[in-house]
Amino acid sequence: MPTFVKRLLGALVIVFALWAINAAMSKEGLFGVGIPLYQVDLWKMAGINVILAVSLNLINGFTGQFSIGHVGFMAVGAYSSAYLTVYATQGIEQQLAAVLGAQVAAAIIFTFVILVGALAAALAGLIVGIPTLRLRGDYLAIATLGFAEIIRILIVNVNKIGAATGFRGAVEPWPGRTTIPAYTDFMWIGIFAVITIVVIYNIVNSDTGRALVSIREDELAATAMGVNTTRYKVTAFVISAAFAGVAGALYGHWRLPHPADFTFTRSFEIIIMIVLGGMGSITGSVLGALVITFLPELLRNIPGGVYDYRLVIYAALLILIMITRPQGMLGGREFGFNWLKRPQKRSEGDEAVGGAGGVQIAERDDPVADKKQDKENR
Amino acid sequence: MDTFVQQLINGLNVGAIYALIALGYTMVYGILRLINFAHGDIYMVGAFAGFFIANGMGLAGPSWGGLLVVLVGSMITAALVGMAIERFAYRPVRKYSRMTTLITAIGVSLLMENLFVARFGGQGRGFPQLLQDRAYHLFGNAAISKSQILIFAVSIALMVLLQWIIFRTKVGTAMRAVSFNLNSAKLMGINTNAIITFTFALGSALAAAAGVLTAQYSPTIDPLMGITTGLKAFVAAVLGGIGNIPGAVLGGLLIGVAETMVVGYGANFGIASTYRDAVAFAILILVLLLRPSGLLGTTVQEKV
Amino acid sequence: MRRTFLALGLIITIIAAMTGCTRRGSNCTDPGGVIKIGVYGDLSGQTSSFGQSTKNGAQMAADEINARGGIGGRQIQLIHEDDQGEPGKAATVVAKLINQDGVRALIGEVASSNSIAAAPNAQDAKVPMITPSSTNPKVTEIGDYIFRVCFIDPFQGEVMAKFAANTLKAKRAAILFDSNSDYSKGLTRFFQESFIKLGGQIVSEQAYAQRDRDFSGQLTQIRSASPDVIYVPGYYQEVGVIAKQAKQLGINAPLLGGDGWDSPQLWDLGGEALNGNYISNHYSVDDPSPAIQKFVADFKAKYNGVAPDALAALAYDAVMVLADSIGRAGGTECSALRNAIAQTKDFKGVTGVISLNAERNAIKPAVVLELRNRQLVYKETIQPGGASAPPPTASPSASMSPSNTNPPANTNATGANTNASPAANTAGGNTNRSNTNTGAMNTNR
Numbered sequence A: 001m002p003t004f005v006k007r008l009l010g011a012l013v014i015v016f017a018l019w020a021i022n023a024a025m026s027k028e029g030l031f032g033v034g035i036p037l038y039q040v041d042l043w044k045m046a047g048i049n050v051i052l053a054v055s056l057n058l059i060n061g062f063t064g065q066f067s068i069g070h071v072g073f074m075a076v077g078a079y080s081s082a083y084l085t086v087y088a089t090q091g092i093e094q095q096l097a098a099v100l101g102a103q104v105a106a107a108i109i110f111t112f113v114i115l116v117g118a119l120a121a122a123l124a125g126l127i128v129g130i131p132t133l134r135l136r137g138d139y140l141a142i143a144t145l146g147f148a149e150i151i152r153i154l155i156v157n158v159n160k161i162g163a164a165t166g167f168r169g170a171v172e173p174w175p176g177r178t179t180i181p182a183y184t185d186f187m188w189i190g191i192f193a194v195i196t197i198v199v200i201y202n203i204v205n206s207d208t209g210r211a212l213v214s215i216r217e218d219e220l221a222a223t224a225m226g227v228n229t230t231r232y233k234v235t236a237f238v239i240s241a242a243f244a245g246v247a248g249a250l251y252g253h254w255r256l257p258h259p260a261d262f263t264f265t266r267s268f269e270i271i272i273m274i275v276l277g278g279m280g281s282i283t284g285s286v287l288g289a290l291v292i293t294f295l296p297e298l299l300r301n302i303p304g305g306v307y308d309y310r311l312v313i314y315a316a317l318l319i320l321i322m323i324t325r326p327q328g329m330l331g332g333r334e335f336g337f338n339w340l341k342r343p344q345k346r347s348e349g350d351e352a353v354g355g356a357g358g359v360q361i362a363e364r365d366d367p368v369a370d371k372k373q374d375k376e377n378r
Numbered sequence B: 001m002d003t004f005v006q007q008l009i010n011g012l013n014v015g016a017i018y019a020l021i022a023l024g025y026t027m028v029y030g031i032l033r034l035i036n037f038a039h040g041d042i043y044m045v046g047a048f049a050g051f052f053i054a055n056g057m058g059l060a061g062p063s064w065g066g067l068l069v070v071l072v073g074s075m076i077t078a079a080l081v082g083m084a085i086e087r088f089a090y091r092p093v094r095k096y097s098r099m100t101t102l103i104t105a106i107g108v109s110l111l112m113e114n115l116f117v118a119r120f121g122g123q124g125r126g127f128p129q130l131l132q133d134r135a136y137h138l139f140g141n142a143a144i145s146k147s148q149i150l151i152f153a154v155s156i157a158l159m160v161l162l163q164w165i166i167f168r169t170k171v172g173t174a175m176r177a178v179s180f181n182l183n184s185a186k187l188m189g190i191n192t193n194a195i196i197t198f199t200f201a202l203g204s205a206l207a208a209a210a211g212v213l214t215a216q217y218s219p220t221i222d223p224l225m226g227i228t229t230g231l232k233a234f235v236a237a238v239l240g241g242i243g244n245i246p247g248a249v250l251g252g253l254l255i256g257v258a259e260t261m262v263v264g265y266g267a268n269f270g271i272a273s274t275y276r277d278a279v280a281f282a283i284l285i286l287v288l289l290l291r292p293s294g295l296l297g298t299t300v301q302e303k304v
Numbered sequence C: 001m002r003r004t005f006l007a008l009g010l011i012i013t014i015i016a017a018m019t020g021c022t023r024r025g026s027n028c029t030d031p032g033g034v035i036k037i038g039v040y041g042d043l044s045g046q047t048s049s050f051g052q053s054t055k056n057g058a059q060m061a062a063d064e065i066n067a068r069g070g071i072g073g074r075q076i077q078l079i080h081e082d083d084q085g086e087p088g089k090a091a092t093v094v095a096k097l098i099n100q101d102g103v104r105a106l107i108g109e110v111a112s113s114n115s116i117a118a119a120p121n122a123q124d125a126k127v128p129m130i131t132p133s134s135t136n137p138k139v140t141e142i143g144d145y146i147f148r149v150c151f152i153d154p155f156q157g158e159v160m161a162k163f164a165a166n167t168l169k170a171k172r173a174a175i176l177f178d179s180n181s182d183y184s185k186g187l188t189r190f191f192q193e194s195f196i197k198l199g200g201q202i203v204s205e206q207a208y209a210q211r212d213r214d215f216s217g218q219l220t221q222i223r224s225a226s227p228d229v230i231y232v233p234g235y236y237q238e239v240g241v242i243a244k245q246a247k248q249l250g251i252n253a254p255l256l257g258g259d260g261w262d263s264p265q266l267w268d269l270g271g272e273a274l275n276g277n278y279i280s281n282h283y284s285v286d287d288p289s290p291a292i293q294k295f296v297a298d299f300k301a302k303y304n305g306v307a308p309d310a311l312a313a314l315a316y317d318a319v320m321v322l323a324d325s326i327g328r329a330g331g332t333e334c335s336a337l338r339n340a341i342a343q344t345k346d347f348k349g350v351t352g353v354i355s356l357n358a359e360r361n362a363i364k365p366a367v368v369l370e371l372r373n374r375q376l377v378y379k380e381t382i383q384p385g386g387a388s389a390p391p392p393t394a395s396p397s398a399s400m401s402p403s404n405t406n407p408p409a410n411t412n413a414t415g416a417n418t419n420a421s422p423a424a425n426t427a428g429g430n431t432n433r434s435n436t437n438t439g440a441m442n443t444n445r
Helices: A003-025 A037-062 A070-087 A089-099 A102-132 A137-157 A186-204 A205-216 A220-224 A229-252 A265-279 A282-300 A307-324 A343-349 A367-377 B002-032 B039-056 B064-093 B098-119 B146-168 B168-178 B182-187 B192-217 B225-241 B245-269 B273-290 C001-017 C050-068 C087-099 C114-124 C137-142 C151-166 C184-199 C218-224 C234-246 C266-274 C290-302 C312-328 C334-342
Strands: B135-139 B144-145 C035-041 C074-082 C104-108 C129-131 C146-148 C171-176 C199-208 C228-231 C255-257 C278-279 C347-349 C351-355 C366-372 C375-382
Touching: A003 A037, A003 A186, A037 A070, A037 A186, A037 A205, A037 A229, A037 A265, A037 A282, A037 C087, A037 C114, A070 A102, A070 A137, A070 A229, A070 A265, A089 A102, A102 A137, A102 A229, A102 B273, A137 A265, A137 B225, A137 B273, A186 A205, A186 A229, A186 A282, A205 A220, A205 A229, A205 C375, A220 A229, A220 C375, A265 A307, A265 B098, A282 A307, A307 B064, A307 B098, B002 B039, B002 B135, B002 B144, B002 B146, B002 B168, B002 B192, B002 B225, B002 B245, B002 C218, B039 B064, B039 B098, B039 B192, B039 B225, B039 C146, B064 B098, B064 B192, B135 B146, B144 B146, B146 B192, B146 B245, B168 B182, B168 B192, B182 B192, B182 C351, B225 B245, B225 B273, B245 C218, B273 C199, B273 C218, C035 C050, C035 C087, C035 C312, C050 C074, C050 C290, C050 C312, C074 C087, C087 C104, C087 C114, C104 C312, C114 C129, C114 C137, C114 C146, C114 C184, C129 C228, C129 C312, C137 C146, C151 C184, C151 C228, C151 C255, C151 C278, C151 C366, C151 C375, C171 C218, C184 C199, C184 C228, C199 C218, C218 C234, C234 C255, C234 C266, C278 C375, C290 C312, C312 C334, C312 C347
Parallel strands: C035 C074, C035 C104, C104 C129, C129 C146, C171 C199, C171 C228, C228 C255, C255 C278
Antiparallel strands: B135 B144, C278 C366, C347 C351, C366 C375
């Protein structure tokens, strides 16, 4: 079978499966049978976490830069897209609905605002990335954290987007929708999760991806080989931010966005997902996102206060993984999606990134090189 | 005028606390090139240690002796905690990349915060007031309170002590040697592990002092109190030039004053007082853009 | 690699096992048997003292109901869940309570943001939700299954403005509010409106963020505006520190607050600096009415001598109103129960007589309390829409008539001033009140 037919079939299977799951998750259910709404909530959250984790992995896992403010970009995506649906798109949607029907109109508008959310987050990524990515990794970490906090403080101070109250809809003196429409269902989340995985996978397995991994492995050497490290770092950062924006837009049209949902605790949660799953493994990130979404809910049912200690358990796990296995649960390994690969990359692409020990994040014990880098940055 | 002087006093007071914490960041960074994310939580541990010591001793009312015991006791406790963190979390990952150590540091920070939340609850608790607090009027409306004087006095004393340890003692010389070049120091017969542990102990003790002093001034402690304060102190260290001790103090005071001035006079320039927490981070991004080495980063070579 | 697949398989099996499928359709019919009620709140987060009080108050009500034989012979069971004070988690927890535990009604949250986040899930599932203490008006606007048993922010803001202008004779007020809380912002707005209407002037308005520990900058600015009173509609966590730092700066104007101050912990945080300040609250623990004194005594007996704060009392009332409605509806069929709750009228609760209006809000009087030596001393009762009711006599411990704090039925009509006290004091009742150190309020608060 030609590859493209195979991929088309694959895409169809995914879309059909998502449709069936989505129907089962709806209020009516699929043929009257449905998934309990509590689990629906968790699955939606899991899907959004997958997008966040996989996109963060591009910058943290593959490029070796350390961002701990991912949630800031998510907030940008959530608020910018919700701002549009509340204050701008209602009229257009009504006009479209008259021609195409309400559902199609909503889908068009939602796609549009998600893209705007992604663009806004990408722009924010560019603004943060350009000054800070020139610097050493740990400065980036603090700068991203600081940026995410600044975003949150801005949100809290802007009345038109609900300020500290959370954004529910149009705020009094300004006309608009009174509630943010709940466009997001599992279909949307699922499709964008798949898109995120496919796009990041293809980036990682392209020339750009090679450049990114070379930066992670040894930035000096990469520069020496003619890689424009700053440009590649900024590119990766912007793409990563854009997907966080998508996740935010999806979240914003499901739960009403509230500044308390975008604190740095949430950023750390995403980091735990990718570290648990393995820095530099896309499937690992997916797995990490699922575990971190469902595990606490499982612990909730265990008596004896285990649930209260779940965050302690995560933190201890994080330290233990770093000490014993700094490359994470799956290391850099991938599994089970060779079929997604671009055909022309087959020869070198079969070993997914990080296979055969290519990804060892660390184990560099070269204080001299470290020093040199420090001097340079100073 | 008196309002301005008052705001200056308020700002320097907050800044002194930042400075005490920033010293720990800057010392550890000078030696290990590690951002000790957990340092802000050491400040929290110090405050809690003080709380339990004071309650354990049944101290409820003001007493200078009690305050001294609580201060020293919490400094010792925090020093031990800092040493344990260094020994069991940071030393095993020291050989790995920066990223691994940074994640470990975040892990330690999360561990302490969540352990305290799970154990003691996330709500604030009142710290026993060991000082009969009162305001002394300076001129006009300007006043300074006893707890503010205490903060200034103790932090200046501790900074002088630190300066003495680093420049006048053998262990201080060793610290400077290790920060200059760890491997060479090892070759010169310096027990680098011991020196690193000592640095953590020193920095942690200063943070604990900051914790107890803050608790006398604003008597609420909670397990998450170290996050924002710690981050701002880190920004102070970067502002002053990370690795540079006078820089950390200068950075701390500057950030404290800048924050308070935004609260006091920001409204005149269209900046709401609630942007206060954004000030430190905005300063950070500006410093990174304009002068990544910090204010005193290049001029002073001696670093620990 | 094999191990990886094994681990993966295991995880997916667990998740799939958790998920399962159920039949869709109306869950509205009463399943019979034990009546399950979900109680959710912040049990481990920043405001966990609120969640804990709510939990204790609700549990005590449930135990009392079960002890006297349940509702029509059916026992009730409370299922408590923790949302860590985060809006997103509150929504998930409510979904869990409804779908997994099959609760027939919900009690919660304290913080308005969390109630607002969680309420749509309750509304969608047609599970009635009674919030004991969310005072933001928007909460009950979410749908016809959402109720509350407390007064709302506009009223509470107005109460303090009236007290400041009429009783304290204040002309210049400063406001220091928590910009991170809609509760605080709401109170600020309504206080401001009423105070200006009453001829006062707002001389300074400063904001802080939750978790701030240094307020000297804001307080210095307020001091330079020399106000008569300072309105601080925040939560106790920050308020204690604010009171202390105000004294450190030599500010002597009294601080005024709302029910967010009411926590046993407030005294540990603010200490002596709190003396001479005033708050508006839902009820007063030293109200001598037998119903309230019995409640306070029972609560202290059950929870190691801790006196119930307003949140515990409101949670107790919420469960009692719910139980009463279930009794009148003859079960927990969705719409029957909803209608029964909506028709709640003249229910005699601990926090006053509760009648729900068409907006599903309780119309109740508020009390103003003075903070003095670790006690909340009753000052006066202010009726909804009406003028203030000064304290009946100089010594409430001797002769405060219960009807003053538990006003008669017609208070649900907005605008009615039902001051039952015959011997109303003259204006400025705060000056001629001696210390009212009744035994009942001398608790370990």
